[in-house]
Amino acid sequence: MKLLLISFFVTFTVVTNAQQFKCPPKDGSYEDPIQCDKFYECVDGVPKEKLCPDGLVFDPTIRKINKCDQPFNVECGDRTELQPAQPSRLCPRRNGFFAHPEPSVCNIFFNCIEGDHTEIRCTAGLHFDEYSGTCVWPQSAGRQGCDDTTTKKLKDGFECPKDGQIDANGQLIVHPKYAHPTDCQRFYVCLNGEEPRDLGCQVGEVYNDESQRCDAPENVPGCEEWYKDEPAPKAAGKKS
Structure with missing residues (x-):
């Protein structure tokens, strides 16, 4: 008897809410005025109350049949209420x-x-x-208390500059590169402008800071004779 009364109350509430909603002249789906994940399907002026899947909200501006979308894509305004959450492991809501x-x-x-x-x-x-x-x-x-799991400083003391780098079009370079201060063959890459990586050119080349790539020594001022004292590589197949 108790379950029957609860079922009757829920059904009565839904029917009452739907009856209170007045459909516009044109058939379609329309948002509830106070609940962002509730909407009404109007056919011939008769509203039928519906809910988006838990975690999604109704967007009246979407020009397609399914008008439920992620909350960060929808401006709910004063429609702040939501259906009770249906959480599961690691999911505060189902979607x-x-x-x-x-x-x-x-x-x-x-x-x-x-x-x-x-x-x-x-x-x-x-x-x-x-x-x-x-x-x-x-x-x-703007999150607080985050563990910094990335390496911000290399063993030689290099850290990614906070100002970053700007390209010829005035855009911020996502993964900027920087020449090593004393080693012509080496250079640094800052992943996403924050996480440093120590890299190097192949033997015979040096890093060109102007072109942001490895280049011949004669094309990089100050590094022309970087490999001058290196022994010449032995030809393959020959023994000393």
């Missing part, structure tokens, strides 16, 4: 992109589809941002 449950882990997030999760790692140096659903620079994500 969506969610940060790692450990606040200090900022470079890992989970893509949840109907309660099943897939772990995704951001590119080195980036943090996951729930407000955009993407990996962004740490200063843009």
Whole structure:
């Protein structure tokens, strides 16, 4: 009897809410005024209440049949209410992109589809941002207490400059390169402008800071005689 009363109450509430909603003259799907993941399908002026899959919200601006999308793609405005969450392991809701449950882990997030999760790692140096659903620079994500798992300083003391590098078009270079101060053959690459890597040109070449690539020694001022004192390589097949 108790279950019957609860079922009647839920059914009555849904029917009552649908009856209170007034359909526009044109058939279609229309948002609920207070709940962002609720909408109404109107046919011949009669509304039928529906819910987006848990974790998604209704976007009336989408020009397709399925108008449910990720929350970071939808402007809900005053429609702040949501259906009760249906969480599962590592998924606060059945669908969506969610940060790692450990606040200090900022470079890992989970893509949840109907309660099943897939772990995704951001590119080195980036943090996951729930407000955009993407990996962004740490200063843009603004997350606190993150463990810095990337190496910020190499053994020789090199650190990536905070100002970065600008290309000829005035755009910030994603993975800038820098010449080694004393070794013509070596150079540094800063992954995403933050994580340094110590690299080197093949024997016989030196790093050209102007062209940002390995080059012949005679084309790089100051490195013309870098290999002058190196012994000539032995020809293949010959013994000393």
